[in-house]
Amino acid sequence: MRLRTAIVAASLGLAAGWPLQAHHSFAAEFDGSKAIRITGALTKIEWTNPHSYFYLDVKDESGAIVKWACEAGAPGALSRRGFKKGDLKLGDTLVVDGYLAKDGSHLMDARRVTLPDGRIVSGASAGDGGPGATGQ
Amino acid sequence: MTAHARRHIGTASVSLVILLGSAAVRAQGDNGLTAPDVKSSVPAPRAADGHPDLSGYWKGTTDTKPGGNIGKDLPGFKLPLTPAGEAALQHNLTATIDPESLCIIGGIPRHNASGLPFEVLQGAKKVAFLYWYSYFRLIPIDPKRTHSDDPDPSFFGEEIGHWEGDTLVIDSIGFKDEKVWIDENANPHSDALHVVERWTRPDAAHIHVETLIEDAKFYTRPITYSRTWVAGNADEELHEYSCSENNVDQAHLGFGPGPIRPDGTRGYLDPAPLPPLPKPVK
Numbered sequence: 001m002r003l004r005t006a007i008v009a010a011s012l013g014l015a016a017g018w019p020l021q022a023h024h025s026f027a028a029e030f031d032g033s034k035a036i037r038i039t040g041a042l043t044k045i046e047w048t049n050p051h052s053y054f055y056l057d058v059k060d061e062s063g064a065i066v067k068w069a070c071e072a073g074a075p076g077a078l079s080r081r082g083f084k085k086g087d088l089k090l091g092d093t094l095v096v097d098g099y100l101a102k103d104g105s106h107l108m109d110a111r112r113v114t115l116p117d118g119r120i121v122s123g124a125s126a127g128d129g130g131p132g133a134t135g136q
Numbered sequence: 137m138t139a140h141a142r143r144h145i146g147t148a149s150v151s152l153v154i155l156l157g158s159a160a161v162r163a164q165g166d167n168g169l170t171a172p173d174v175k176s177s178v179p180a181p182r183a184a185d186g187h188p189d190l191s192g193y194w195k196g197t198t199d200t201k202p203g204g205n206i207g208k209d210l211p212g213f214k215l216p217l218t219p220a221g222e223a224a225l226q227h228n229l230t231a232t233i234d235p236e237s238l239c240i241i242g243g244i245p246r247h248n249a250s251g252l253p254f255e256v257l258q259g260a261k262k263v264a265f266l267y268w269y270s271y272f273r274l275i276p277i278d279p280k281r282t283h284s285d286d287p288d289p290s291f292f293g294e295e296i297g298h299w300e301g302d303t304l305v306i307d308s309i310g311f312k313d314e315k316v317w318i319d320e321n322a323n324p325h326s327d328a329l330h331v332v333e334r335w336t337r338p339d340a341a342h343i344h345v346e347t348l349i350e351d352a353k354f355y356t357r358p359i360t361y362s363r364t365w366v367a368g369n370a371d372e373e374l375h376e377y378s379c380s381e382n383n384v385d386q387a388h389l390g391f392g393p394g395p396i397r398p399d400g401t402r403g404y405l406d407p408a409p410l411p412p413l414p415k416p417v418k
Contacts, residue, residue, distance in 0.1 A: 024237030025320065025402045027394025029385055032404030037411040048382035071385060076375060080168065097410045101388050114414045126169055127251045129403030
């Protein structure tokens with residue numbers, strides 16, 4: 001587990017500096033100053049182009065359910081990293097770290113996803129110029 | 137430092153060494169979008185007609201910087217904009233969403249500045265360039281062919297190819313002047329754009345282009361853009377990519393590419409760090 005965590009941490013950080021092209025610029029959609037973490041139950045998966053989406057039900061401080069959309073890379077990008085659709089099932093509890101949409105909606109960039117088994121995967125859109133972008 | 141902390145750091149160091157070592161081994165064979173450059177002494181293959189065969193799956197090199205910037209080879213990445221070009225740039229930055237994110241064809245020369253792999257299929261009379269988002273361009277190779285008087289505007293332009301020795305020259309006019317960015321940084325081009333690409337295959341592992349970009353409306357002088365790609369692995373090829381299948385984000389995108397860093401790439405210079413890694417599951 002420790003090794004796995006180290007690999008993910010390094011792949012998200014050390015390899016920065018190859019930002020090339022993605023479907024759109026990270027900065028055109030997300031606020032790089034607003035990093036957040038949400039934890040919630042998976043209610044819907046869209047394994048689609050140009051991005052995959054995970055929809056989570058997240059409890060706010062009052063206990064009310066807030067629906068969040070998490071934008072991730074295209075299926076091809078995720079599967080190249082070993083993150084497959086079969087890794088997710090409805091009802092799973094996911095921890096998603098990323099950045100808020102600039103327009104203030106309940107949409108975030110799914111930069112880093114922690115799966116129920118503890119595996120940590122990069123959900124970033126390939127080469128979007130976002131934090132830790134590797135171009136892959 | 138406690139013995140426990142030393143053990144922790146020791147474990148992390150070993151992990152990092154393993155990671156970096158494996159990355160160095162993977163570099164030649166991973167299936168990423170880009171790859172480290174390689175050396176090759178294998179000559180370029182030749183087609184039946186004797187010309188170099190440009191066919192292959194081509195990936196940008198990781199040392200191509202800044203990616204996505206058509207001014208890559210210019211001092212300070214500064215493009216020689218005319219006043220009309222500067223106005224067009226400001227329009228793109230403040231009033232347009234990246235056309236490519238709206239699933240509009242990027243066109244030429246933008247695709248040559250892309251970080252995404254592409255595929256070339258070369259025939260004797262035509263050459264096809266196949267792109268990541270399921271776009272293509274099909275270029276006639278015909279030294280006798282000339283441009284139309286008034287070609288219908290398109291994103292790739294009216295393209296005509298011919299061989300000059302071992303160089304495939306593609307000459308293009310007839311471009312769109314709306315819903316186009318010439319690169320990822322929202323730089324503009326007008327309908328006066330004229331592009332001359334000179335493609336070569338210096339050896340089996342590389343394809344190279346020298347691009348001349350002329351646009352007297354928006355640029356005071358011609359721009360050149362050079363780039364080399366490396367061959368992908370034998371098992372790599374393009375796959376289906378239906379760009380408008382589920383383009384949820386287009387309703388959330390702002391105008392322009394966002395901030396451009398001093399190194400010529402798009403993105404925040406100093407983003408906030410993500411939260412610490414979650415505690416491991418036992």
